Amino acid sequence: MSSPTANNIAVLGLCSSTPLKSSCQLETYLCGRDYADVFQSKMSERIYADSGGSVTESKVVHNVPMCIQSYSWDCGLACSSMVLRYLGFDPHNVYTSDLDSLQCGESIWTIDLAVLMQKYDIRHKLCTITLGVDKTYSKEGFYKRRFISDEERVNKLFQDAFTLGIIIEKRSVTMEEIIEHIQLGNIAVFLVDWNYLECIWCDRHRCRTCKCFPCLSACCDGYQGHYVVVCGFDLKKRRLFYKNPAFDTELCCSRMDRFDIARKSHGTDEDVVFVYKDGKS
Ligand SMILES: [Zn+2]
Numbered sequence: 001m002s003s004p005t006a007n008n009i010a011v012l013g014l015c016s017s018t019p020l021k022s023s024c025q026l027e028t029y030l031c032g033r034d035y036a037d038v039f040q041s042k043m044s045e046r047i048y049a050d051s052g053g054s055v056t057e058s059k060v061v062h063n064v065p066m067c068i069q070s071y072s073w074d075c076g077l078a079c080s081s082m083v084l085r086y087l088g089f090d091p092h093n094v095y096t097s098d099l100d101s102l103q104c105g106e107s108i109w110t111i112d113l114a115v116l117m118q119k120y121d122i123r124h125k126l127c128t129i130t131l132g133v134d135k136t137y138s139k140e141g142f143y144k145r146r147f148i149s150d151e152e153r154v155n156k157l158f159q160d161a162f163t164l165g166i167i168i169e170k171r172s173v174t175m176e177e178i179i180e181h182i183q184l185g186n187i188a189v190f191l192v193d194w195n196y197l198e199c200i201w202c203d204r205h206r207c208r209t210c211k212c213f214p215c216l217s218a219c220c221d222g223y224q225g226h227y228v229v230v231c232g233f234d235l236k237k238r239r240l241f242y243k244n245p246a247f248d249t250e251l252c253c254s255r256m257d258r259f260d261i262a263r264k265s266h267g268t269d270e271d272v273v274f275v276y277k278d279g280k281s
Contacts, residue, residue, distance in 0.1 A: 057183050061232035061241050061251065062086065064187060069245040070095075076108040078245030079189045079227045080116045083275050086187060086231075089120055104153065107146050110191055110271040111157045113227070114166045123276040125167045130269040137267065172270055175256050178240075179233050181274055187231045189273040190242075193265035194224035199244065199252035223267035228252070230259075 065085040069078040077099065081091035098119065102112050110126065117124040137147065161168055181188060231251075232241030238256045254262070264270050 058236055059232075059234045060182060062182070062185065062187055064229060064231045064243055066243060066248075066250055067091070067245055068248055071106070073106040073108065075227045075245045076110075076113050076189075079229050079243070080113055082229050082243055082245070083117070083122070083187060083189065084120060087120075087122060087275070087277060089122075104150075107150050109150065109154050109157075110189075110227075110269075110273060111154060111161070111166065111168075113189055113273050114161075114168070115157065115164065117273065117275060118165050123278070125169060125274040125276075126271070127169045127171055127173050127274065128269045128271045129170065129172050172264075173272055175260060178230065178272075179235065182230065182233055185277045187229055187275050187277075189227055189229055189275065190259075190263050191268045191271040192226055192228060192259070192262040193268055194226040194262075195222075196258070196262035196265050197226060197228070197244075198254045198258045198262070199247075199249075200239075200255065201251075201253050202244075202247060202249055223265065225267060 063086075064082050067078045067081040067085070069075045074095070077094050081094050084091040084094065094116070098116060101119070102108070102115060104112050110128070114124055114126040157164070157166075158168075178188065226244075226246065228245070229243040230240055231243060233239065233256075234241070240254050240256055240259050242252050242254065242259075243250075244252045262268075263272070
């Protein structure tokens with residue numbers, strides 16, 4: 001389905017990532033750091049194909065300004081801020097009037113991110129494998145606490161999605177599609193299970209016993225939704241580059257097959273918001 005109707009209600013994954021910053025002040029919001037120089041060496045390595053002189057990008061990293069989340073629940077907002085800055089928008093209302101208008105409190109779902117994109121008239125596409133309320137999530141520890149109140153709000157958004165101009169497709173997404181999307185200068189916000197998210201550059205900082213990052217022990221108990229912004233790839237090494245709003249590192253890197261596990265883990269519904277650099281919605 002390219003758009004939901006009243007009979008096609010979906011629940012997308014909820015994100016409430018682990019708190020990594022002891023200080024919950026917006027002043028710690030480090031949005032807008034330009035790291036073009038830092039990653040100049042990683043930018044757009046090109047291989048010229050033999051036939052016709054066409055160009056195939058084998059390695060791409062888009063220059064997405066870093067935004068670090070300030071709380072335990074706002075990785076979706078931080079990712080949205082990164083998207084806005086990448087596309088030349090001012091993200092300063094994201095944590096204030098934009099958040100207020102969502103009326104989601106501290107419970108941000110993937111469709112809320114799509115609503116934000118639409119609010120800024122940004123061309124987007126939300127893909128998910130689940131249309132219709134997945135009642136089994138009501139028993140998931142991650143979702144349980146706010147499931148009932150969130151269910152009504154999120155369902156209403158899906159009912160209204162078409163008229164709101166939110167583009168939704170019910171389907172799984174392949175890695176090839178992700179690469180093609182990124183190669184065209186676009187980026188995408190993925191819902192992943194934190195427990196399976198890897199960074200081959202940062203994982204040395206992880207706790208050896210529970211494989212979580214230094215954080216609350218509760219983060220190790222079952223599914224833990226987290227949003228990241230995928231902004232690059234290395235085809236030869238089969239790696240994806242992404243921005244993790246929970247870290248103050250500029251860029252993270254995962255093997256593609258491992259990222260597939262994280263984004264397809266039960267609880268994510270394989271949610272992804274594709275964001276397009278060109279054109280408005
Ligand atoms: Zn990393």
